[in-house]
Amino acid sequence: MPRDPLIGLVGKPSSGKSGIRSVPIELLDVAGLVPGAHQGKGLGNKFLDDLRHADALIHVVDVSGTTDAEGKATRGYDPSVDIVWLRSEIVNWILGNLMQKWGGLKRRHIAIKATAVETLQNQFSGYGSNSAIVARTLDKMQLKQPLQDWTDDTIASVVNHFVDEKFPTVIALNKIDHADSDKNVAKIAKMEKPERLVLCSAISEVFLRRLVKQGFVRYIPGSEFVDTRDDLIEQGEADGGGLKEMDEKLKQRIENLKDMVLYRFGSTGVNQVLTRASELLGLVPVFPVRNIGTFGGGEAGGGGGGEKAAVFRDCVLVKKRSTVGDVYRKVMGDAPLAYVETVGGVRVSEEDEVGVGKNDILSFKVGRA
Known part of the structure; x- marks a missing residue:
């Protein structure tokens, strides 16, 4: 039985900081x-x-x-x-x-x-x-x-x-x-x-991902936007983001795709299929981070080799009504837990539930309290 790993977009940070994380899922081609x-x-x-x-x-x-x-x-x-x-x-x-x-x-x-x-x-x-x-x-x-x-x-x-x-x-x-x-x-x-x-339009998604690999467009799977070299130059990127120049035929194909799929339906729908499946299963995306200030793995403010941009390091899917402690054990195993922080440095209990927009960004401090 073929088992193909696929990356599915599952959520954005609820705090307003930028970033999208993906999690691997397994598709069984029956x-x-x-x-x-x-x-x-x-x-x-x-x-x-x-x-x-x-x-x-x-x-x-x-x-x-x-x-x-x-x-x-x-x-x-x-x-x-x-x-x-x-x-x-x-x-x-x-x-x-x-x-x-x-x-x-x-x-x-x-x-x-x-x-x-x-x-x-x-x-x-x-x-x-x-x-x-x-x-x-x-x-x-x-x-x-x-x-x-x-x-x-x-x-x-x-x-x-x-x-x-x-x-x-x-x-x-x-x-x-x-x-x-x-x-x-x-x-x-x-x-x-x-x-x-x-x-959804699977052929549109395949086409866009192929163009990304070939260096013709900038596109995030699941997005309603696709940028060409000309688009990026208009937006102020002098080198067009390093993208390749396209001939008129390819430009027209992309414009048609935008009109018929992206602008009309909001996306190709392929990643949305995977996200909808996780929602039907009652799965909640939770983002464990080392630094609650940057949502990354380094020190706040980018000092000491830390991260300068707010970006999630990881994402895990847990069942609805899972607790902070359940997430900790899934991520850290049996390591001793000192305390847990969520957005704003607020401490939360192991018994607190996680949900979309609720305790879904967590920083675990290992050791004795």
């Missing part, structure tokens, strides 16, 4: 899927087995309608269908496995007087689940009847809620700059929760 996968069609079994290793799913949808359900080139295809049947395949895979064992599972549940969480976790562990995920699933459903009295409809509902909890999904609506995309985006937007949708 096998392709066709309708009927839960019955073993195509590479269905491989795809569904791959899902066990994922914390979140990114479903890339060709919103231009130029690719059908089997990946063949076409025109006028309704991409909303892909969203429906993909979820259906996952649900039917889990539901089918569960129903095959339900009779024996129910008898054992009664005999050992297990809780519903215990019984379901025994079945769902193979999908990468844990007891907390199962418990959240049942809590949200607020079921009153005991497991042995569940109807087929109740079991199907449990599986649907479990899929939502175990496989939070971002739907990346790709090829947004295609002429046929607007109507498809509008249809899908009526079907899905807005927090699940991200508009």
Whole structure:
């Protein structure tokens, strides 16, 4: 199974100082899927087995309608269908496995007087689940009847809620700059929760990153801005930032990309897909720094070899409701902790929670208090 590291932008410092930090994530490029996968069609079994290793799913949808359900080139295809049947395949895979064992599972549940969480976790562990995920699933459903009295409809509902909890999904609506995309985006937007949708143009992102490597543009992934040599000269950089001169054809391509993607949608959307996935998982970016004054690793004010610019040294992702102490142990391990400071040199407790804009910039002082 390919596992490709990718850098995703996750946040900006909440204090107003400049800087963006990235964190590495792992993308699992899973096998392709066709309708009927839960019955073993195509590479269905491989795809569904791959899902066990994922914390979140990114479903890339060709919103231009130029690719059908089997990946063949076409025109006028309704991409909303892909969203429906993909979820259906996952649900039917889990539901089918569960129903095959339900009779024996129910008898054992009664005999050992297990809780519903215990019984379901025994079945769902193979999908990468844990007891907390199962418990959240049942809590949200607020079921009153005991497991042995569940109807087929109740079991199907449990599986649907479990899929939502175990496989939070971002739907990346790709090829947004295609002429046929607007109507498809509008249809899908009526079907899905807005927090699940991200508009993107992967080919635009690839193009811009290639130009950066070739020295033609200045571009930060996830940004709505791209600067050419001419742009930087206009902004006062006499040498144009050291960028190469472009021919008229390349200049026009960049202007078209700006108009069709960056100015219209605010970015190519590729990095936003990764950020949205971390948000669905409830992950919080926290910035551990050595110097709380510069947000860097040296001494304040740049003296003694310290850092002159305010820049984050690192970023880690932690789960919601994590404490300062949880972050410390993730970063520093078992080293003794003297005290912790946040923005302004304010001391915080190990029991204080972290969140976006709350104790998310931390300086740990190692030693005995």
